[in-house]
Amino acid sequence: MSTPAAAGATEAAEAAPIAARARGLTKAYGTGETTVLALDSVDVDIARGRFTAVMGPSGSGKSTLMHCLAGLDSVSAGQVWLGRTEITGLKERELTRLRRDRVGFMFQSFNLLPTLDAAENITLPMDIAGRKPDQEWLKRVIDTLGLRDRLSHRPAQLSGGQQQRVACARALASRPELIFADEPTGNLDSRSGLEVLGFLREAVDELDQTVVMVTHDPGAAAHSDLVLFLGDGRIVDEMAEPSAEAVLERMKRFDTLLPDAAHGHISTPGHDGQLPHAHRPNEPFRDSRPPDTRRSDEG
Numbered sequence: 130m131s132t133p134a135a136a137g138a139t140e141a142a143e144a145a146p147i148a149a150r151a152r153g154l155t156k157a158y159g160t161g162e163t164t165v166l167a168l169d170s171v172d173v174d175i176a177r178g179r180f181t182a183v184m185g186p187s188g189s190g191k192s193t194l195m196h197c198l199a200g201l202d203s204v205s206a207g208q209v210w211l212g213r214t215e216i217t218g219l220k221e222r223e224l225t226r227l228r229r230d231r232v233g234f235m236f237q238s239f240n241l242l243p244t245l246d247a248a249e250n251i252t253l254p255m256d257i258a259g260r261k262p263d264q265e266w267l268k269r270v271i272d273t274l275g276l277r278d279r280l281s282h283r284p285a286q287l288s289g290g291q292q293q294r295v296a297c298a299r300a301l302a303s304r305p306e307l308i309f310a311d312e313p314t315g316n317l318d319s320r321s322g323l324e325v326l327g328f329l330r331e332a333v334d335e336l337d338q339t340v341v342m343v344t345h346d347p348g349a350a351a352h353s354d355l356v357l358f359l360g361d362g363r364i365v366d367e368m369a370e371p372s373a374e375a376v377l378e379r380m381k382r383f384d385t386l387l388p389d390a391a392h393g394h395i396s397t398p399g400h401d402g403q404l405p406h407a408h409r410p411n412e413p414f415r416d417s418r419p420p421d422t423r424r425s426d427e428g
């Protein structure tokens with residue numbers, strides 16, 4: 130199903146296993162004087178089998194980047210590939226099929242259907258696609274997430290953490306090439322959030338899945354292999370093997386100076402010296418564990 134343009138990227142994709150790639154990705158909202166440049170010529174490679182976190186101040190373009198990489202939003206300029214398939218230029222029907230077959234999504238709001246029980250919610254995307262779940266895989270996902278005795282419960286009968294675990298299982302059920310998680314722990318208490326992060330980590334380490342997670346939380350980002358930092362619609366930095374402390378320190382730098390290369394000057398961000406969302410009173414993860422123990426208490 131590759132387009133001719135995607136065929137050109139095939140060799141590169143084979144040389145370096147990437148799950149998603151963007152080149153010159155630009156996204157503008159609105160027109161004329163009200164135009165907002167949400168993404169400004171972003172080049173990014175999402176490595177296969179890795180856990181990538183996307184961080185940055187509020188309005189820096191995190192969600193837009195995720196939506197464009199996932200084919201949920203159109204781009205204004207540039208190219209995006211999912212695996213070897215160039216998705217920019219695909220028709221909506223092709224995009225829908227591609228998302229359904231190859232991408233898993235987890236959102237802060239869970240997006241579970243209230244009339245279906247947990248088991249039905251987990252397999253819904255596959256049912257819609259007319260695909261039979263791999264029962265062995267499904268069993269593993271359900272057991273790892275501790276959902277075995279909750280399968281017949283509807284969302285209203287589940288706690289927030291359990292609902293998010295169902296959403297996590299749904300994202301994983303079809304063994305997608307790439308899982309996008311948008312603030313997956315945002316609505317969870319500390320313990321449930323750690324569980325979900327632990328499972329995403331395990332999905333990468335044990336099940337060879339690829340995860341891209343947008344988060345405001347340095348502690349959550351510390352579960353990733355690589356943090357991409359967005360500022361003003363550009364990737365301004367990255368950090369491998371992050372610790373919560375190092376991510377927090379990097380985020381603090383957004384509070385003082387933001388390079389505004391597009392306009393050739395340094396500007397201050399438009400908020401009041403607070404980390405965007407990172408100082409939320411209910412923020413569950415930051416500094417909660419020493420970096421050297423961050424993977425041992427999960428699973």
Ligand SMILES: Nc1ncnc2c1ncn2[C@@H]1O[C@H](COP(=O)(O)OP(=O)(O)OP(=O)(O)O)[C@@H](O)[C@H]1O
Pocket residue numbers: 158159165166167185186187188189190191192193194
């Ligand atoms: N549908 C839209 N129409 C107009 N502007 C938009 C739209 N969606 C996003 N934007 C603007 O694009 C910029 C990037 O938004 P985006 O939601 O990607 O940022 P973010 O980093 O995810 O922010 P947050 O951390 O607050 O969720 C912002 O200036 C935002 O106001």
